Amino acid sequence: MKLLLEIAFTHILGRGRQTLVSIVGVAMGVGFAIAMAALMEGGQVDFIDSLVDTMPHVQITDERRTAQLQPAEVVFEATEFRGLRPRDDPRGILNPTAATASLRSWAPGDLAANLSVSAVVRFGGAERGVSVLGVEPRDLVRVSPIEEDMTVGRFEDLGGQSSGVIVGRSLAERLGADPGDSVTITAAETISRRFKIIGVFETGVVGTDERQVYMLLKSAQVLSGRPNAVNDIRIRLNDPDIAPAVAARAEEMLGYKAVSWQEANEAIFEAFEVRNIIMYTVVGAILLVAGFGIYNIVSIITHEKSRDIAILKSLGFTQEDIRRIFLTEGVLMGGVGSVIGWVLGFWLTVALGAVTLELPGQTTEPVNLPVIYSWLHYAIATMFALSSAAVAGYLPARKAAAQNPVEIIRGAT
Amino acid sequence: MSDAGRPPLLQARDLTRVLEETVPVTLCEDVSLSVDRGELVAVTGPSGSGKSSLLYLLGLLDMPTHGEVLLNGRPTHELSEEERARARLETIGFVFQFHFLLAEFTALENIMIPMRRLHRLSPNEQTARAEEILASLGLRDHMQKRPDQLSGGQRQRVAVARALANDPPLVLADEPTGSLDTHSSEQVFEILYDLVTAQGRTVVAVTHDIEMADRMGRRIRLIDGRVVDDAKNPAFKNPAFNC
Ligand SMILES: Nc1ncnc2c1ncn2[C@@H]1O[C@H](COP(=O)(O)OP(=O)(O)O)[C@@H](O)[C@H]1O
Ligand SMILES: [Mg+2]
Numbered sequence: 001m002k003l004l005l006e007i008a009f010t011h012i013l014g015r016g017r018q019t020l021v022s023i024v025g026v027a028m029g030v031g032f033a034i035a036m037a038a039l040m041e042g043g044q045v046d047f048i049d050s051l052v053d054t055m056p057h058v059q060i061t062d063e064r065r066t067a068q069l070q071p072a073e074v075v076f077e078a079t080e081f082r083g084l085r086p087r088d089d090p091r092g093i094l095n096p097t098a099a100t101a102s103l104r105s106w107a108p109g110d111l112a113a114n115l116s117v118s119a120v121v122r123f124g125g126a127e128r129g130v131s132v133l134g135v136e137p138r139d140l141v142r143v144s145p146i147e148e149d150m151t152v153g154r155f156e157d158l159g160g161q162s163s164g165v166i167v168g169r170s171l172a173e174r175l176g177a178d179p180g181d182s183v184t185i186t187a188a189e190t191i192s193r194r195f196k197i198i199g200v201f202e203t204g205v206v207g208t209d210e211r212q213v214y215m216l217l218k219s220a221q222v223l224s225g226r227p228n229a230v231n232d233i234r235i236r237l238n239d240p241d242i243a244p245a246v247a248a249r250a251e252e253m254l255g256y257k258a259v260s261w262q263e264a265n266e267a268i269f270e271a272f273e274v275r276n277i278i279m280y281t282v283v284g285a286i287l288l289v290a291g292f293g294i295y296n297i298v299s300i301i302t303h304e305k306s307r308d309i310a311i312l313k314s315l316g317f318t319q320e321d322i323r324r325i326f327l328t329e330g331v332l333m334g335g336v337g338s339v340i341g342w343v344l345g346f347w348l349t350v351a352l353g354a355v356t357l358e359l360p361g362q363t364t365e366p367v368n369l370p371v372i373y374s375w376l377h378y379a380i381a382t383m384f385a386l387s388s389a390a391v392a393g394y395l396p397a398r399k400a401a402a403q404n405p406v407e408i409i410r411g412a413t
Numbered sequence: 414m415s416d417a418g419r420p421p422l423l424q425a426r427d428l429t430r431v432l433e434e435t436v437p438v439t440l441c442e443d444v445s446l447s448v449d450r451g452e453l454v455a456v457t458g459p460s461g462s463g464k465s466s467l468l469y470l471l472g473l474l475d476m477p478t479h480g481e482v483l484l485n486g487r488p489t490h491e492l493s494e495e496e497r498a499r500a501r502l503e504t505i506g507f508v509f510q511f512h513f514l515l516a517e518f519t520a521l522e523n524i525m526i527p528m529r530r531l532h533r534l535s536p537n538e539q540t541a542r543a544e545e546i547l548a549s550l551g552l553r554d555h556m557q558k559r560p561d562q563l564s565g566g567q568r569q570r571v572a573v574a575r576a577l578a579n580d581p582p583l584v585l586a587d588e589p590t591g592s593l594d595t596h597s598s599e600q601v602f603e604i605l606y607d608l609v610t611a612q613g614r615t616v617v618a619v620t621h622d623i624e625m626a627d628r629m630g631r632r633i634r635l636i637d638g639r640v641v642d643d644a645k646n647p648a649f650k651n652p653a654f655n656c
Contacts, residue, residue, distance in 0.1 A: 003529045010517035311513040314474055315527045315575070316502025318495045406475045409509060410465065 004321060007312075008328040011301045018297045019333060025290035026337025026385050027344055033283040033381035034345025038371040039352055040279055044272050046370035051261055054145055054203070056234035057109070057243040060099075060250055060258040061116075062092045092231035099254055100233060107246050109237035112139035115217055116232045117224040119187040121167075123175040130171065132187065132213045133232070134220020143236035146201060146214075152179045153199030155214070162219050166199035168209035185213070187223045195219075284384065291388035294333050298326055298393050302400035310405035322401040323394070330393015331386060338382040345381070349373065420486025422583055422615050423448040427480035428470055430638075440466035441477070441638045450582065451654035453609040454617045455626035458635035464619040465587050467635065471617065472505050472585045473497045484583075502531050506576030508586040512568040514560040520547060520571045521556040527578040546574045550604060566597025573604055584608060586618040590625070598622070613653040 012019045092115065093099055100113045115134040120127060137158040141147045147155045151169060158164055165183070177183055179197050186192040195215065202209055221227050235250075237243055243260035251258040262269070302309070309322055353371040424447045432438040441463045448454055456464050469475040471482055473489055481490040484504060489497065501507075514523045524543040528534060534542060547556050550570045560568055569589060576584055586605060590598035602625055608614040609630070618629070626632050630649035634642035 003526065007515075010515070014517065307513060308515055311509075311515075312526075313498070314472070314501065314507045314509075315530070316498050316500075316505075316579075317530060318498040320495070321498075321530070404475075406469045409469075409474075409513075 001321075001324075004325050005328060007308075008325050008332060011305060011325070012329055012332060015297060015301055015304075018300065022290065022293035022297050022333050023337040023340065025293045026287070026334055026389065027340035029283065029286035029290045030338050030341025030381045030385050031344030031348055032286060033384070034341065034377045035348035035352060036279050036283065037377040037381070038345075038349040038373065039369065040275060041374065041377075042353075042369070042371035045372055047268075051265060052240045055261045055264065056143055057237040057240050057261050058107070058235040058247045058250060058258055059264070060093070060103075060233040060235075060254065060256050062231040063257045064255065065251070065257050092226065092229035093233065093254070093256055096228070096230035096233075100230075102253065103233065103235065103250060107235055107237065107250070108239070108242075109235055110139070110142035111236075112136065112143045112234045113217070113230045114140070114232040114234065115220045115224065115226070115230055117187050117220050119185050119213070119223065121171070121175060121183050121185050121213065123177040123181065123183045126175045128171060128174060128211075130185075130211050130213045132185065132215060132220055132223070134215055134217040134223075136217055137214075140214075140234075143234045146203075149201040149203045151200050151202050155199060155201070157198055158214060158216060161196075161198060162216055163193070163195050164198040164215065165195040166201060166214040167197055168212050169200050169202040170206065170209040171211065171213070172197065172200055174210070185223065187220075187225075191223055191225055193219075193223055283381070287381075287384050287388045290337065290385070291392040294330050294389050294392035295395060297333070298330050299396040301329065302326055302396045306400070306403065306408050309400055309403065310408035313405040314409065319401040323397045326397030326400055327390065327393045330389045330391075330397070333393075334386045334389020337389070338385045341381065341385065342378055345378070346373075419450075420483070421447045422450045422485060423471060423617070424483040424486070425467075425471060425480065426483070428467070428477045428482065429479040430466055430470060430475065431478045439638055441470060443480070444635075444638075444640055445480075446633060446640065446643065448615060448617060450615050451609060451613060451651045452615050452617075453606065453630040453649065453651070454615075455629040455632045456617060456619045456635065457621070457623070457626050457632060460621075462635040463638035464635055466638070468585050468587050468617065468619055472507055473500055474507075502527060503579060504581050504583055506578075506581040506584040508569075508573050508576045508584065508589045510588040510591040512560065512572040514568060514571055514575070516560055519557050519559050520552060520563065520574075523560070523571060524575045524578050527575065531579050533579070543574075543578065546577055547571070550574050551600070564597075566593055566600060569593060569597065569601055570604065573601065577608070582614055584614055584616045586616065588619050588621065590620070590622065598625075602628075610651050610653055 096113055100111060104111055112135060117132045117134065119130055119132045121130050135158075137156050141155055153166070155166060158166055165185070172178070175183065177197055179200055182194050182196050184192055184194050215223075217230075221229055235246065237246060240261065244262055247258040247260040247263065312322065349371050352369050355369045356366040357369060358366045425444050428444040429442050430440040432440060444467060456467065458464050466475070470477050473482065477490070481488050483489065484500060489500065492500065515526070518526070521540070521543050524546060525539050528539040528543065544556060547553065550573065552567060552570055552574070555563055555567055560571070563571065573589070584605070589605065590601050593601060605616050605618060606628070609616050620626055627646070629646060630651065631645050632642070633640055
């Protein structure tokens, strides 16, 4: 009712300074909540976007989730062996042609079948352990953003160049090799061949830039002495969200471990979860403190106005009326605080979004802090603030309403 | 004296109010009385005799330990808190020794508070009625003033005006002139007198002023929470009720 609202207003205005402090408390809580959520979710979305962009959505390797029995175990039926080295399966994924054909037939997206081999690269006196990936360049560029990371040459130039390699920039620097130089690559401890560096890439990921070497699939198969072998199938889906389902189906079908990008980054998602919990706890705590401020000021007002409460009751106001007056005061402070908090939060988000970062090891131009604008952040923060304010107003309101007017009138007389 | 067949406006039956303190305090004991429409009743007695306590019980502001209060013949002891508030809003006007006006509101706004709560008149009618009441109490020039801009007598008259806002048949006044000078006391008394004799309302007023009590229609004397004397004043005439 308008009358109750008017009375609530006079109370609040009569305590302008304290009211302002409580409102500022709520506004800061709401503002920080919005800005923090914008930043955290912004970072999260940005990170996930880059994961989805760069990682294979599903990666199938020639491992199995449950280790296959080693030949010795089969023969001797022993419970435990020591000192046995599990045998690598030199064949890689069985029937790779059939496997890829089947995957292509039902998994909506692109697919690349590769062979991953450990090797050593030598140039001059330098020597580095690397991971060679034998690829069909045309296929790989469909499942990986590697073409965008090229600093020298084009990735597709690898096609048809059976003695060409593409290396990471850091690797080239450490070897002291330049594009056009020939390096010696040794795999399987025996086979050595010379390859010419025909391209250089830089992804910004240190491990990749230092260790990854690309060559043609055929060359990798020859180098490792595993003709026709494939041990790494990468799928890029049209819809990254269905990756877990695709991985599960592929794993069931092929029997090999198929990992979705979500599974591969499980630890990171858990860390995000923990971070979000911490954030909401902090924001909740800020708003709780703001709630205490409101509780405090509404309590003061109920004491200060106890005569008014008594007289209103004698005039015929109900306890419910009195409760509403003070509840309104709490909610008003929470509401005004929230609205100011929106402005503050928006402004903070804009300011944070304008902050630029120079990422170390990145030659590209500085990037802005990723932020996200979502009305949901505003709604959640406001809901928190209003409920905290409502509770903070209700407690003293209930007490004030229950007070016996006779005692107050008698006391004042 | 009362209209044929109509129950008395206000009745108290065996009213007892005991405060449950460590040592129980009896504020009122076995008070029975009946007040008809058009009466102007003085409640007198020494300080601490329970006059205020009785008035709070009669005005449904406090609940008796035993006994009951009847308004228009209707028992009130089983009313809910809201119904009691409603009865105060519509039927009873309170005036206390201190004005208890809301400091942030003007005289006019203070008077409109009970009207706005009751919601029976339109906003325009409310304003018109409030102005009329204030004018009739000699406060035409003070309507837009806030309580701190008014004198003690003016404030008390505004408080009386507020008690009349919803046109209640019954006005309960607790030492309404107790904190006023002689001149203002006389003004307020005349207003209360008028409420009964000119407007046909019923007034029960606690007073210490013997001379004032003598000019009223009936005098109830309390000692230690009990009625020791209840006498009509044969000289009192109420033209509004033809008696
Ligand atoms: N809350 C209370 N605790 C103890 N005694 C009280 C309380 N309220 C009133 N009294 C006592 O009850 C008696 C009646 O009080 P009251 O009705 O105010 O008398 P009056 O209005 O005639 O002066 C007084 O003696 C007063 O001291
Ligand atoms: Mg008294």
